[in-house]
Amino acid sequence: MPTRQTKEFTCVQCPMGCLLTVTLEDGAVVSVSGNSCPRGKAYGRTEAVHPERTVTSLVGILDDFHPLSVKTAAPIPRERIDEVLDAIAQTVIEPPVEIGDVVIPDVCGTGVDVVATEARS
Amino acid sequence: MSAPVRSCDVLVVGGGAAGLSAAAAAAEAGASVLVAEREDRLGGILNQCIHNGFGLHRFGLELTGPEYAARDVARIAGSGAVMPLLETSVLSLDTSSRQGGRITAKLVGRGVGLFDVSCGAVVLACGCRERTRGQINIAGGRPAGVYTAGTAQRLINVDGALVGRRVVILGSGDIGLIMARRMTWEGADVLCVCELASEPGGLRRNIAQCLDDYGIPLHLSTTVTQVFGKVRLEGVELADVDPATRRPVPGTERRVDCDTLLLSVGLIPSNEVAATAGVGIDRRTGGPSVDESLETDVPGIFVAGNELHVHDLADYVSEEGLEAGANAAAHALGRRGSRRDDGIVVECGENVGSVTPQRIARGADEVVMRLRSRGRVQDADIVLVADGREARRWRRRIVVPSEMQTVKLSAADLPEGIGRLCVGVVAHGASPEGE
Ligand SMILES: Cc1cc2nc3c(=O)[nH]c(=O)nc-3n(C[C@H](O)[C@H](O)[C@H](O)COP(=O)(O)OP(=O)(O)OC[C@H]3O[C@@H](n4cnc5c(N)ncnc54)[C@H](O)[C@@H]3O)c2cc1C
Ligand code: SF4
Numbered sequence: 001m002p003t004r005q006t007k008e009f010t011c012v013q014c015p016m017g018c019l020l021t022v023t024l025e026d027g028a029v030v031s032v033s034g035n036s037c038p039r040g041k042a043y044g045r046t047e048a049v050h051p052e053r054t055v056t057s058l059v060g061i062l063d064d065f066h067p068l069s070v071k072t073a074a075p076i077p078r079e080r081i082d083e084v085l086d087a088i089a090q091t092v093i094e095p096p097v098e099i100g101d102v103v104i105p106d107v108c109g110t111g112v113d114v115v116a117t118e119a120r121s
Numbered sequence: 122m123s124a125p126v127r128s129c130d131v132l133v134v135g136g137g138a139a140g141l142s143a144a145a146a147a148a149e150a151g152a153s154v155l156v157a158e159r160e161d162r163l164g165g166i167l168n169q170c171i172h173n174g175f176g177l178h179r180f181g182l183e184l185t186g187p188e189y190a191a192r193d194v195a196r197i198a199g200s201g202a203v204m205p206l207l208e209t210s211v212l213s214l215d216t217s218s219r220q221g222g223r224i225t226a227k228l229v230g231r232g233v234g235l236f237d238v239s240c241g242a243v244v245l246a247c248g249c250r251e252r253t254r255g256q257i258n259i260a261g262g263r264p265a266g267v268y269t270a271g272t273a274q275r276l277i278n279v280d281g282a283l284v285g286r287r288v289v290i291l292g293s294g295d296i297g298l299i300m301a302r303r304m305t306w307e308g309a310d311v312l313c314v315c316e317l318a319s320e321p322g323g324l325r326r327n328i329a330q331c332l333d334d335y336g337i338p339l340h341l342s343t344t345v346t347q348v349f350g351k352v353r354l355e356g357v358e359l360a361d362v363d364p365a366t367r368r369p370v371p372g373t374e375r376r377v378d379c380d381t382l383l384l385s386v387g388l389i390p391s392n393e394v395a396a397t398a399g400v401g402i403d404r405r406t407g408g409p410s411v412d413e414s415l416e417t418d419v420p421g422i423f424v425a426g427n428e429l430h431v432h433d434l435a436d437y438v439s440e441e442g443l444e445a446g447a448n449a450a451a452h453a454l455g456r457r458g459s460r461r462d463d464g465i466v467v468e469c470g471e472n473v474g475s476v477t478p479q480r481i482a483r484g485a486d487e488v489v490m491r492l493r494s495r496g497r498v499q500d501a502d503i504v505l506v507a508d509g510r511e512a513r514r515w516r517r518r519i520v521v522p523s524e525m526q527t528v529k530l531s532a533a534d535l536p537e538g539i540g541r542l543c544v545g546v547v548a549h550g551a552s553p554e555g556e
Contacts, residue, residue: 010329014177016518017325036518053330056172056185057306058281067281069171069187078334085306099191117171118187 002026009047011040022048051078057085059103060092061120068093069117070103076110083108096121129155129204130453131446132226132240134211134394137165138435139426140246141193142442143449147244148202150450155238156203157228159210164190165248166427167435169275172299178436189435206230213397214243216419224398224421241453242421244445245395245409249427251296252387260347266354270296270385274303283307285381289357290314291345295323295433295523297385302331304383311335312379315343319364320497322385324433324523344369345382354380388431398422405475406430412464413478413488415445416452423449430477430491433525437491444489465535470506470545471553472496474522481535481542488530494546497521503528504553506543507536511552520546 002025011018020034022044032044046052052075058067076084084107093103097116104114131147133140136158144154162168167175170186177183180192197203209230216224226238251269266285268276274296276282286309290297293316301311314332319342321328332339340359346369347358356378360369390408392400401418403410408429409417416423425445426438451457465481467490476492492503501520505513505528513534520526526546535542545553 010325010333012326012330014326017329053334054173054183055306058171058278060281065281066279069185069278071171071173071185081306099188117185118168119191 007048009044011035011043013039013043020044020047024048052076053078053081055081055084055088056117057088059088059114061097062092062094064095064120068097068103068120070114071117072107072110073113073115076107076112080108080110084110084114088114127155127236128239129153130241131155131244131449132157132211132224132238132242133244133246133446134226135165135246135248135426135428136160136163136205136207137246137248137426138167138190138193138438139248139428139442139445140165140244141190141197142439143244143246143423143425143446144203145193145196145200146443146446147450147453148197148200150447150454152202152241152450152453154197154203155240156197156205157209157211157226157238158205158207161208163194163205163207166271169271169278170299171278172303175435178434179439186435193439208232211394214394214422216398216421222421242423242449244442244449245400245417245422245424245428246426246442246445247391247394247428249388249390249431251384252389253384259345261349262351264348264350264352264354266350266380267348267382267384270294270300270383273381273383274300277303277307283309285309285354285379287312287379288381288383289345289359289377289379290383290385292316292385292387293321293323293328293339293341294385294387295327297383298323298327298331300383300385301337302335305335305337309381311337312377313338313340313359315340315345315359317342317344317362317367322523346374348382349376354382357382388427390428390431392428395422395424395428400424403475403477403479405469406477408477410479411477413481413485414448414457415441415478416448421449421452423452430475430493430525433523437525437527441491465539466541468541468543470504470543472498472546473544476544484532485535486532488535490528490530490544492526492528492544492546494520494522494526498546498548500549502547502549502551504545504547505530505534506545506553507539508541510536512536512542516549 005024023031032041056071101116102113130152133156167186167190173183175189212227342362346360349356361373400409423445425441474493474495502514
């Protein structure tokens with residue numbers, strides 16, 4: 001007999017915030033309901049087994065009082081957020097920087113780059 | 122010292138999302154444009170919103186605030202017809218002389234002092250300000266450590282300062298929620314978010330991704346009644362609130378030790394410049410009252426963005442900026458017919474807290490109406506009633522106060538000769554009360 005399990009989430013993909021119900025069998029997603037669009041279905045599938053988030057934060061810039069805003073170029077596993085934030089906090093880079101420039105390649109081995117979200121000369 | 126006098130077709134006051142789009146649209150319509158911005162860079166509030174979630178409607182992407190602003194700055198930089206004036210504030214607008222229908226603005230700029238600009242039309246895009254502690258009556262002294270959420274956001278994200286380590290947040294609006302996550306990510310302990318109302322003020326997605334992810338409790342029907350500490354904040358007193366009277370319930374007070382209190386208790390349109398020109402204000406939106414072209418009751422003065430009414434999404438601020446900019450250009454370039462001020466009055470009906478425009482000129486062919494409901498209605502209809510007769514309805518999956526609703530009407534929706542339009546939000550299929 002496979003073990004059945006249901007989990008509930010608020011979809012965060014758009015302001016509708018639909019309440020999703022995800023059914024899993026032996027840890028694998030078998031259905032998603034409550035979503036109003038396909039993006040919600042995809043979100044429910046990942047969220048139930050492996051939640052991911054985009055992280056936005058700041059890095060230092062040499063000889064500049066103001067920090068520079070950065071983000072992970074793609075969502076990273078939620079349980080890695082603290083580690084990634086630490087890596088970002090320890091980073092100081094040299095100007096000039098353009099939007100999209102890679103600030104930390106493959107941050108903490110997640111396969112995701114941290115990129116600049118503002119330019120500085 | 123003789124002050125420089127400048128002249129342009131359209132003067133845009135404020136270089137945030139609204140002002141940048143207004144400038145772009147005015148330039149694309151053939152106008153020469155000056156954008157006055159009192160900060161040292163364009164972008165406005167977007168610069169301090171380093172989180173992602175901007176531009177989903179406009180670009181189909183989840184951009185951060187600075188990335189969103191950069192796209193608009195690039196757009197006006199490419200046009201050549203737009204001249205930004207940074208570190209320059211507009212002090213007042215003078216419409217009294219009206220030589221040739223022109224408006225004279227008084228500005229002050231870093232390094233240049235006071236100067237006048239003569240223009241054919243103005244777009245006001247000054248944004249909004251935060252409600253402060255003084256406006257919500259919390260007892261106690263004046264210790265350091267009490268900030269409005271937006272001020273804390275700016276200190277952290279722009280100036281790189283951590284404002285505190287043990288944090289209580291009052292108000293569950295989106296800025297408060299975003300700041301709960303931001304402070305957690307910066308290593309602070311966010312103890313709780315308190316909300317006076319019985320429903321959260323912010324978007325559900327922000328509760329999920331900013332509070333639930335980090336186990337931060339949200340206390341509904343709860344407020345801060347007192348602050349403790351002389352020099353630095355040492356704690357706050359929380360109390361339950363009676364949902365009916367919205368007053369603290371005696372005996373429920375408890376103390377929470379913290380060094381920081383963030384207030385996210387509402388935004389108010391900034392209307393200082395508008396006031397100098399005698400622009401009429403709608404007490405529901407807190408911003409100028411406008412017609413469907415976003416023109417105020419002072420001819421030639423248009424308004425867009427958070428100065429008109431507080432928005433939740435930058436995408437719609439930009440859309441409004443484009444409308445105001447295009448109409449201001451048409452006015453300045455003499456391409457508009459004369460206004461007929463015997464227009465249609467727009468009123469808030471059942472469950473509607475505020476609506477723009479507040480009036481519609483006769484013969485208008487397209488009208489974008491934006492409104493906020495008072496309460497939550499699932500499977501709702503937005504109903505338009507013209508002189509007591511239902512004219513049109515739009516179905517919505519859900520209508521909540523935290524999300525502004527937009528509906529578009531065409532000339533066909535506005536029967537000939539009507540005087541009054543009333544917009545309401547009702548359960549699907551129901552008729553609005555009292556109509
Ligand atoms: C904290 C916060 C978080 C948000 N998060 C999101 C989000 O996740 N997603 C989203 O889509 N939207 C979000 N929004 C909403 C959206 O970003 C804003 O509503 C929008 O950017 C406001 O644009 P604006 O041009 O009306 O005002 P502002 O950006 O405030 O611009 C007004 C500008 O006018 C200038 N100014 C004012 N007075 C004068 C004067 N007299 N002379 C010269 N210049 C003047 C100011 O310096 C400022 O630069 C958020 C808003 C806030 C406040
Ligand atoms: S399911 Fe679709 S409509 Fe519902 S919140 Fe998610 S993205 Fe939005």
